[in-house]
Amino acid sequence: MTTLLVADHDNRVLSDATARALTALCALDDAVHVLVAGHQARPVAEQVAKLHGTGRVILVDDAAFAHGLAEPLAALILSLAADYRVIAAPATSGGKDVLPRVAALLDVMQISDVVRVVSPDTFERPIYAGNAIAVVQSTDEKKLLTIRTSAFAAAGTIAVAVPIEEVVPPQGVWLARFEGETLSSSDRPDLASARIVVSGGRALGSAEKFQEIIGPLAERLHAAIGASRAAVDAGYAPNDLQVGQTGKVVAPDLYIALGISGAIQHLAGMKDSKIIVAINKDEDAPIFQVADYGIVGDLFEIVPELEKALG
Amino acid sequence: MKKILVPVKMVLDSNARPRVRTDETGIDVAGMRMSINPFCEIAVEEALRLKEAGAAEEVVVVSIGPAKAQDTLRQALAMGADRAMLIQTDETVEPLAVAKLLCAVAREEVPDLVILGKQAIDDDCNQTGQMLAALLGWPQATFASAVRFAENRLLVTREIDAGLQTLSLPLPAVVTTDLRLNEPRHCALPNIMKARKKSLTVCVPADYGIDIGRRLKIVAVRPPAGRKPGIRVATASELVSDLRAAGLV
Ligand SMILES: Cc1cc2nc3c(=O)[nH]c(=O)nc-3n(C[C@H](O)[C@H](O)[C@H](O)COP(=O)(O)OP(=O)(O)OC[C@H]3O[C@@H](n4cnc5c(N)ncnc54)[C@H](O)[C@@H]3O)c2cc1C
Numbered sequence A: 001m002t003t004l005l006v007a008d009h010d011n012r013v014l015s016d017a018t019a020r021a022l023t024a025l026c027a028l029d030d031a032v033h034v035l036v037a038g039h040q041a042r043p044v045a046e047q048v049a050k051l052h053g054t055g056r057v058i059l060v061d062d063a064a065f066a067h068g069l070a071e072p073l074a075a076l077i078l079s080l081a082a083d084y085r086v087i088a089a090p091a092t093s094g095g096k097d098v099l100p101r102v103a104a105l106l107d108v109m110q111i112s113d114v115v116r117v118v119s120p121d122t123f124e125r126p127i128y129a130g131n132a133i134a135v136v137q138s139t140d141e142k143k144l145l146t147i148r149t150s151a152f153a154a155a156g157t158i159a160v161a162v163p164i165e166e167v168v169p170p171q172g173v174w175l176a177r178f179e180g181e182t183l184s185s186s187d188r189p190d191l192a193s194a195r196i197v198v199s200g201g202r203a204l205g206s207a208e209k210f211q212e213i214i215g216p217l218a219e220r221l222h223a224a225i226g227a228s229r230a231a232v233d234a235g236y237a238p239n240d241l242q243v244g245q246t247g248k249v250v251a252p253d254l255y256i257a258l259g260i261s262g263a264i265q266h267l268a269g270m271k272d273s274k275i276i277v278a279i280n281k282d283e284d285a286p287i288f289q290v291a292d293y294g295i296v297g298d299l300f301e302i303v304p305e306l307e308k309a310l311g
Numbered sequence B: 001m002k003k004i005l006v007p008v009k010m011v012l013d014s015n016a017r018p019r020v021r022t023d024e025t026g027i028d029v030a031g032m033r034m035s036i037n038p039f040c041e042i043a044v045e046e047a048l049r050l051k052e053a054g055a056a057e058e059v060v061v062v063s064i065g066p067a068k069a070q071d072t073l074r075q076a077l078a079m080g081a082d083r084a085m086l087i088q089t090d091e092t093v094e095p096l097a098v099a100k101l102l103c104a105v106a107r108e109e110v111p112d113l114v115i116l117g118k119q120a121i122d123d124d125c126n127q128t129g130q131m132l133a134a135l136l137g138w139p140q141a142t143f144a145s146a147v148r149f150a151e152n153r154l155l156v157t158r159e160i161d162a163g164l165q166t167l168s169l170p171l172p173a174v175v176t177t178d179l180r181l182n183e184p185r186h187c188a189l190p191n192i193m194k195a196r197k198k199s200l201t202v203c204v205p206a207d208y209g210i211d212i213g214r215r216l217k218i219v220a221v222r223p224p225a226g227r228k229p230g231i232r233v234a235t236a237s238e239l240v241s242d243l244r245a246a247g248l249v
């Protein structure tokens, strides 16, 4: 039997999350078919076709899939489900939105946020904001999984692309209607896949200061920018930069936390980073318990020194 | 809208530190502070705001859990919900079974809108709302950061990985809440007193004829891998030379 992976993309570019999920699924020893449902999304299918581990690409092109809405996508996945033992998606906002809908209609209990494949029916996933790891064994015939992408490296590319098969989607009446979107544009690397992340917390004090302090350091390090919930709530940074239990989960080579206390909900999103640096003026801040390098002091003084030292 | 249904879960308080049992069977919550799941509290608040704005007439809260979950329901009643239902069980009920029970409740209660939390902070599943929408055949808008009711449609702004997306849904519909949707009110003492007199009915899963048997076997629950202790550095230049030595910058 085969695995179906639902690709995450914006109709032009395949997200790195898909390549990471592919790595996780390759551990299952099954062939992996990757579903690209989108609108004029052939370029995405072509990218998928060159990923190591893709057995076949299923391309479905229809305006109904332009914005990744859950109803048509769930109906499509359901129409393909019979052929697959495992149906998976990266645990992105899109994957989390659609996959439980499919699971319920297949009468399967989904396993969310898989961080390790133990065997074809047993998986590890974090619970309680990462304060524990549950090893769970599914008794359902089909396995529905979302994959926590920070736990897996991205699959590499191959020289010869696998075939792309076009499939006609099921027709239906979809009730939710797309009205609009505000996408953040940034010239910084993508938070979920960057090698270095510079994150700011409530201590930054304003959106201006956040930009003024975090921006140049991130620029110098070619890093992505992250933020704590407190910084996002206060409007210093947009919501899509939030790192944590309810935001994005990242595991870069280097994570620099500036003026972030280190609440468990924040740690849930970054404590698997390879190296953690914390700068905080409170020497008892919990962030220091996970930091490899800590500096106790005022970030407004230390960050400019840091930039100078970096040259 | 006539009625909004809000499922609320009792969870270990978000400020408590979960203790992993040494026999690896799960988390020991005995004697720990239990609270309403933060996302559910936001769901109750949003339902109340819709009611107070004249967009809805009644807010009904429902929980599936042990007898103690009555406290959670009383808290929702103190916030202003009109009545409550407990589907009582000491079993751990997985999201799929919760969704089936909620589906049965929704068939009886016929709400125009169900607002759930996007995720329970104990199991961190982020599934139940989407599953419920599927079982009911209703549209869904997950991870809501703004909800507005106009011209018989619900306009929902959603927090997605790339920014914000707005959907409109006809009713009935399912919405799940993100943290920035609202800031829940505090309960004043008179409201807590009043909540004691509001209706809270108790039933059991078998009343709905729904099998809540687990599909996922818990093989083990373990503490996460620890990190090795770090070091304090005195200056930025010391930090940079360490990072350089490690090949990071
Ligand atoms: C259900 C739930 C989900 C949550 N999800 C998330 C999530 O996904 N992500 C997340 O981040 N949070 C999340 N939170 C919130 C979390 O509990 C914390 O409130 C939040 O992370 C705090 O952000 P902060 O560290 O920026 O602010 P604070 O806790 O206020 O910390 C600010 C820090 O800055 C330091 N500081 C102040 N001035 C300076 C200075 N000049 N120089 C250096 N240091 C300074 C202070 O010593 C302090 O440690 C969640 C909470 C709940 C209840």
Ligand SMILES: Nc1ncnc2c1ncn2[C@@H]1O[C@H](COP(=O)(O)O)[C@@H](O)[C@H]1O
Pocket (backbone or CB within 6 Å): B006, B007, B008, B009, B010, B037, B039, B040, B043, B062, B063, B064, B065, B093, B095, B098, B115, B116, B117, B118, B119, B120, B121, B123, B124, B125, B126, B127, B128, B129
């Ligand atoms: N036992 C329960 N009782 C009532 N509502 C629940 C229960 N479990 C989950 N929910 C609802 O579903 C949401 C998401 O939970 P989950 O899918 O478990 O992360 C919660 O915020 C609640 O609104």
